[in-house]
Amino acid sequence: MIPGGGQPNMQQLLQQAQKMQQDLARAQEELAGMEVEGQAGGGLVKATVTGSGELRGLVIDPKAVDPEDTETLADLVVAAVQAANDNAHRLQQEKLGPLAQGLDGGGMPGLPF
Numbered sequence: 001m002i003p004g005g006g007q008p009n010m011q012q013l014l015q016q017a018q019k020m021q022q023d024l025a026r027a028q029e030e031l032a033g034m035e036v037e038g039q040a041g042g043g044l045v046k047a048t049v050t051g052s053g054e055l056r057g058l059v060i061d062p063k064a065v066d067p068e069d070t071e072t073l074a075d076l077v078v079a080a081v082q083a084a085n086d087n088a089h090r091l092q093q094e095k096l097g098p099l100a101q102g103l104d105g106g107g108m109p110g111l112p113f
Contacts, residue, residue: 027095028052036091038083040076047080051091055081 031051044064048057
């Protein structure tokens with residue numbers, strides 16, 4: 001119910017929902033085109049992911065490569081990718097946070113999303 005006893009204007013609510021969905025889709029497209037980096041081992045291993053979390057690049061400094069200790073290199077790669085994904089998640093929160101909150105029902109009373 002709208003304050004004052006009136007009924008919500010369903011057409012207006014549906015238009016708002018459609019605009020929010022379009023804004024969300026646009027923000028998701030932007031995220032897919034953005035890149036963030038994560039690193040490990042003091043920069044010996046660097047991973048680049050898109051804002052949506054897709055791995056795009058991996059740079060390994062030759063100093064990190066020890067044929068006798070591939071486990072450490074693997075750990076550094078995993079840590080760099082995880083750091084990049086953490087940065088991508090923060091970017092997602094910044095870009096999508098306000099839009100996603102509006103779609104959870106909090107911004108549009110009476111709608112299921």
